[in-house]
Amino acid sequence: MANDESQSTSFSAERYFATQLPPASLEADVAQVREWVQRQQEANRQVVLVTSGGTTVPLELNVVRFLDNFSAGTRGATSAEYFLKAGYAVIFMHRQFSLQPFSRHYSHSTHPFLDFLDVDDVADIQVKAAERPQLIEVLKTYKRVQGAGTLHMLTFVTVNDYLWLLRAISKELYPLGRNAMFYLAAAVSDFFLPRQKMSEHKIQSGKGSLHIEMDQVPKILKPLVTEWTRGGYIVSFKLETEDALLIPKARAALARYGHQVVIGNELHTRKYQVVFVSPATGKPAQTESGGDSDSSKFSESWLRIDLAADPTKEIEEDIVAELVRRHRVWSGSGLSSQPAA
């Protein structure tokens, strides 16, 4: 397995959308988002788009096998709850079957709800006493959010679904200007198989080893920052397995795309520490040439929690609090005013 520089086949976003097909549900999804965004504008709410979970890269048109990115969706689902708590309206754009806000507390594998229900001889169902306090709190919050209509769910499976949805939703958030936040926590594939190169049917085994050659996914943050939004506060994530790469790669992304913050996390420590990397001046660090990572242009701040002291503490609570603070500064600082309701 190797990356081969000589055969670089990088798609521009433009070429990508001109050659790959939109998901069948795109139009219907966008129409729902449009209505929902309008209601949030009327209610004068800040809106955050949370993306969550991994994307797949199908190897066949009739898909049996696919490449995937590791992500249960914990970061996104947990963060969505804290954004709701902070008064944001949330579009939760997530990988089908990945964790969701509220129901994440009762994953069928780690905390199966059937285990905390009892049924007696007269067929009466009871919730076990030990489970009641948490369930009541989760349920009440869930019902309140449902009643307020502040959580909108959208699903994707493939990286292609993800790219089309992200572009379309961004455009729907355009009227919100600086009141929109993008919290891009999904684990998005860097590679894809263009439709034109996919095999129609299941790849047959028994003929030797499997060779896969994939193209690069377009760097979607570039058009997101420069074309699809109008001052939206953009948070991207970098997941690495080598600590030493975290800050250089985060800086390079900021220099290249000119957005507001990269949250760096390392695979094995991500539950208790992350680093916020941003342009030092509060201005975009983007340079003409791109890729500039002169350290004086960036600021880093680490966020750590002590799980030994409080095992129930979720780092997403602090991540979201910090972002809400930064977003308040950002959206109050002019350029784009509150959109007309």
Place this chain on the structure above:
Amino acid sequence: MANDESQSTSFSAERYFATQLPPASLEADVAQVREWVQRQQEANRQVVLVTSGGTTVPLELNVVRFLDNFSAGTRGATSAEYFLKAGYAVIFMHRQFSLQPFSRHYSHSTHPFLDFLDVDDVADIQVKAAERPQLIEVLKTYKRVQGAGTLHMLTFVTVNDYLWLLRAISKELYPLGRNAMFYLAAAVSDFFLPRQKMSEHKIQSGKGSLHIEMDQVPKILKPLVTEWTRGGYIVSFKLETEDALLIPKARAALARYGHQVVIGNELHTRKYQVVFVSPATGKPAQTESGGDSDSSKFSESWLRIDLAADPTKEIEEDIVAELVRRHRVWSGSGLSSQPAA
């Protein structure tokens, strides 16, 4: 993407287990299975090993990306329930987070349980009336199975976990002889990346396209049939996206491995039709040369259900009923007698 005959790198099962590492939890898992199997023997129960869900092939040792096989685990989870109903003790060896018996009725995506609970002002939790009858039935069955101890759960993630577990569990079922059934519904990768070829850290993008070259997974049915079991009734599955391949590939598998039945299913029709392919004589169809698929040596019988007439009907009910019937004939037909309790 292509299969390259010239570079065939097929591992024998022996070479596989000699060069790849067992999962860390293997010993503990096997010890639990051993105790459980002994209890089932004492209770004189037939035992079925149900495998379910897809296996992953990690591309990195610190895994961020992986190849996966499409499978929610519906076939396996549903079948496990019907085997339990038929009096079998079930080892449910499934992909972590895939569907499980009983809780499958309340997937957090398709039928989220939070939606059928109400909470009132005095913080009392009620199950909505419309949901009560089904929930009561599911709960009662679930509690009965828990009480009887007839369902044992095991999880895997990677194809490596799967192969080590399958071998180890098969050996634990050896004493059951013909009273054991193997219902191999998991979607197992045909390819893997040997540990020795994996990159340690996340593969970096930005350097061009991705090339992956994988080796073939050993054909594990061969040692399962000839070494690891003593007359166990072995059911394998073939999933294809081309109808025309279904029967030839099922016959080829029977000829090659000499087991009892292949259930063929096509990706788009698998919820309402499958085909049972078996040796015509009731004897193994294995040939000296392997790969013999002379049609007179095989019998096929299609199983179809009419979902328009009964949308709640599950084809697994009929699949399991047919297998239980065949297994009764098989285990009553001599060779291996009931093991001593």
